[in-house]
Amino acid sequence: MAGEFDLIRRHFARATPATTLGPGDDCALLTPSPGQTLAVTTDMLVAGVHFAPDADPEGLGWKTLAVNVSDLAAMGAKPRWALLAGALPNADDDWIGAFARGFFACAARYQLDLVGGDTTRGPLTLSVTAIGELPAGLALRRDGAREGDDLWISGTPGLAALALAARQGRTTLPATLRSACDTALDTPTPRVELGLALREEHLAHAAIDVSDGLLADLTHILVRSALAAEVDLGELAPAPEGVASALWHDCLLAGGDDYELLFTAPSAHRQAIAALAKRLALPLTRCGRLHAGTPGALSVRNRNGDPLTLTRRGYDHFG
Amino acid sequence: MAGEFDLIRRHFARATPATTLGPGDDCALLTPSPGQTLAVTTDMLVAGVHFAPDADPEGLGWKTLAVNVSDLAAMGAKPRWALLAGALPNADDDWIGAFARGFFACAARYQLDLVGGDTTRGPLTLSVTAIGELPAGLALRRDGAREGDDLWISGTPGLAALALAARQGRTTLPATLRSACDTALDTPTPRVELGLALREEHLAHAAIDVSDGLLADLTHILVRSALAAEVDLGELAPAPEGVASALWHDCLLAGGDDYELLFTAPSAHRQAIAALAKRLALPLTRCGRLHAGTPGALSVRNRNGDPLTLTRRGYDHFG
Numbered sequence: 270m271a272g273e274f275d276l277i278r279r280h281f282a283r284a285t286p287a288t289t290l291g292p293g294d295d296c297a298l299l300t301p302s303p304g305q306t307l308a309v310t311t312d313m314l315v316a317g318v319h320f321a322p323d324a325d326p327e328g329l330g331w332k333t334l335a336v337n338v339s340d341l342a343a344m345g346a347k348p349r350w351a352l353l354a355g356a357l358p359n360a361d362d363d364w365i366g367a368f369a370r371g372f373f374a375c376a377a378r379y380q381l382d383l384v385g386g387d388t389t390r391g392p393l394t395l396s397v398t399a400i401g402e403l404p405a406g407l408a409l410r411r412d413g414a415r416e417g418d419d420l421w422i423s424g425t426p427g428l429a430a431l432a433l434a435a436r437q438g439r440t441t442l443p444a445t446l447r448s449a450c451d452t453a454l455d456t457p458t459p460r461v462e463l464g465l466a467l468r469e470e471h472l473a474h475a476a477i478d479v480s481d482g483l484l485a486d487l488t489h490i491l492v493r494s495a496l497a498a499e500v501d502l503g504e505l506a507p508a509p510e511g512v513a514s515a516l517w518h519d520c521l522l523a524g525g526d527d528y529e530l531l532f533t534a535p536s537a538h539r540q541a542i543a544a545l546a547k548r549l550a551l552p553l554t555r556c557g558r559l560h561a562g563t564p565g566a567l568s569v570r571n572r573n574g575d576p577l578t579l580t581r582r583g584y585d586h587f588g
Numbered sequence: 589m590a591g592e593f594d595l596i597r598r599h600f601a602r603a604t605p606a607t608t609l610g611p612g613d614d615c616a617l618l619t620p621s622p623g624q625t626l627a628v629t630t631d632m633l634v635a636g637v638h639f640a641p642d643a644d645p646e647g648l649g650w651k652t653l654a655v656n657v658s659d660l661a662a663m664g665a666k667p668r669w670a671l672l673a674g675a676l677p678n679a680d681d682d683w684i685g686a687f688a689r690g691f692f693a694c695a696a697r698y699q700l701d702l703v704g705g706d707t708t709r710g711p712l713t714l715s716v717t718a719i720g721e722l723p724a725g726l727a728l729r730r731d732g733a734r735e736g737d738d739l740w741i742s743g744t745p746g747l748a749a750l751a752l753a754a755r756q757g758r759t760t761l762p763a764t765l766r767s768a769c770d771t772a773l774d775t776p777t778p779r780v781e782l783g784l785a786l787r788e789e790h791l792a793h794a795a796i797d798v799s800d801g802l803l804a805d806l807t808h809i810l811v812r813s814a815l816a817a818e819v820d821l822g823e824l825a826p827a828p829e830g831v832a833s834a835l836w837h838d839c840l841l842a843g844g845d846d847y848e849l850l851f852t853a854p855s856a857h858r859q860a861i862a863a864l865a866k867r868l869a870l871p872l873t874r875c876g877r878l879h880a881g882t883p884g885a886l887s888v889r890n891r892n893g894d895p896l897t898l899t900r901r902g903y904d905h906f907g
Binding site for chain 2: 289293294296297298299300301308309311313316319341346350354355384385386389390392394398401405408411476477478
């Protein structure tokens with residue numbers, strides 16, 4: 270019996286300064302700040318589906334938490350607490366230690382306490398629940414977009430999908446680009462500061478993080494907000510040298526795992542958003558416009574302004 | 589893409605009356621009651637480890653939530669919200685529908701809103717996070733036991749382990765008993781009303797739910813509270829007719845999956861606890877006493893008052 274508890278305690282028992290009672294009891298006890306609403310989200314990562322079974326455990330630890338933090342960012346919530354449940358095929362001390370290093374690096378970066386968890390033997394599967402806070406009524410919801418809003422995207426979407434294409438031998442990439450793509454795929458950066466700023470400065474009407482692909486996630490906003498949209502590829506990064514434009518379009522528009530923020534904002538906020546991009550040293554690109562129309566209807570124009578034919582919008586785990 | 593989202597929406601989209609924003613956005617939004625502390629817990633169930641791959645999906649749906657609700661009960665928290673993440677080998681509509689029926693039966697019984705989730709393809713794995721509320725400072729913690737406290741257990745521990753023994757061919761059971769044992773194992777009853785009453789009436793000093801076995805979970809209380817204990821089998825149910833006493837002792841003391849509440853209380857509360865048992869129509873059995881000694885030290889006396897030799901205290905997933 271000592272085995273399991275000792276193993277987990279050794280790697281995962283850390284101080285939980287923002288928590289009333291941390292791990293070790295039937296439940297953790299959290300005391301939310303007065304007047305705040307809680308934002309909660311859960312994501313499950315499965316070996317062979319979301320990551321390679323031999324993935325670097327430290328990067329995996331980061332990503333397992335980061336994808337959940339990204340959901341908090343997309344609501345404009347301040348990350349506070351996380352719980353981690355994991356099934357592991359065996360109790361490999363080195364693997365677990367490296368995973369914990371990555372996980373806690375992400376927790377420290379975004380100031381979350383790990384307050385509880387569960388570990389069991391089983392096929393490698395990781396499940397995190399993350400909890401954040403924000404003032405009541407101010408969340409960046411998917412249903413808040415308005416007719417005439419600009420569409421914005423952070424960072425450089427498509428890199429994560431391009432890394433996957435390279436690993437699958439569907440393209441080759443120069444070393445510098447490959448490295449940037451690998452980083453985007455393996456250790457994504459949740460856009461917490463951006464989400465907080467958009468919410469605090471009342472800049473955005475709606476937001477979502479891009480996990481299933483730009484068009485798929487945009488569709489969620491459109492359906493919820495009962496709007497249509499035109500996406501303009503001309504403003505987004507062109508295909509990197511040596512990458513076929515069909516592949517790049519696919520990565521850009523339908524590639525998952527980017528964890529950039531896609532948000533809508535009134536055109537009156539263009540200058541303020543440009544100033545925010547500068548302050549955060551994070552590209553924020555205006556890439557389309559929302560308009561009245563069939564809810565969820567999308568058109569995409571390529572760099573020449575010609576309409577692009579869409580083949581797929583995202584990733585369906587049971588497709 | 590429609591497949592996954594439709595499948596989940598059809599079976600899992602229910603009203604969330606106690607929730608500011610339910611499923612369908614990046615996060616759910618919850619508004620805790622003023623002045624309350626949140627109790628949060630997570631448990632992961634893996635096919636082949638925690639349940640048979642061909643387990644009845646409706647019972648599994650109940651149990652997946654119930655084991656988490658049991659952790660809330662053990663703190664004296666009122667259940668409020670749950671999140672469910674699941675990996676499924678395939679999108680079997682019937683299986684998912686039955687699982688959802690069981691899950692929501694448990695949610696309705698204990699008044700939780702399902703506020704979020706994640707579904708992916710993978711080896712059958714289920715992970716729930718449950719969130720409850722209780723007044724600040726009043727949780728039934730593992731570290732609250734005091735010297736001289738009585739030890740109490742609810743219900744009839746051992747039945748779940750006996751069901752497992754029967755399924756594994758280690759014993760045969762008469763039909764009525766077998767049915768009671770199967771119910772204990774497959775659709776356990778979290779002791780929410782008991783936990784709430786113990787907390788509201790200030791009857792208990794410490795509590796834990798019995799998931800790893802009575803002695804293993806008692807040890808958690810003892811270590812945290814820096815006490816030793818004597819357990820008296822004489823007060824617990826005798827071996828059912830036809831069940832070998834060695835097997836019954838093992839089920840009773842080391843069998844997991846009971847989800848009864850084990851709690852400690854001052855002897856002055858004996859009458860009040862007996863009255864509570866009557867009110868809840870739930871057996872509450874005094875089965876030992878806590879005393880000063882090496883933290884975690886345990887002795888067990890059998891029905892004749894003779895000391896029992898202990899072989900194992902519980903279940904280690906990596907043992």
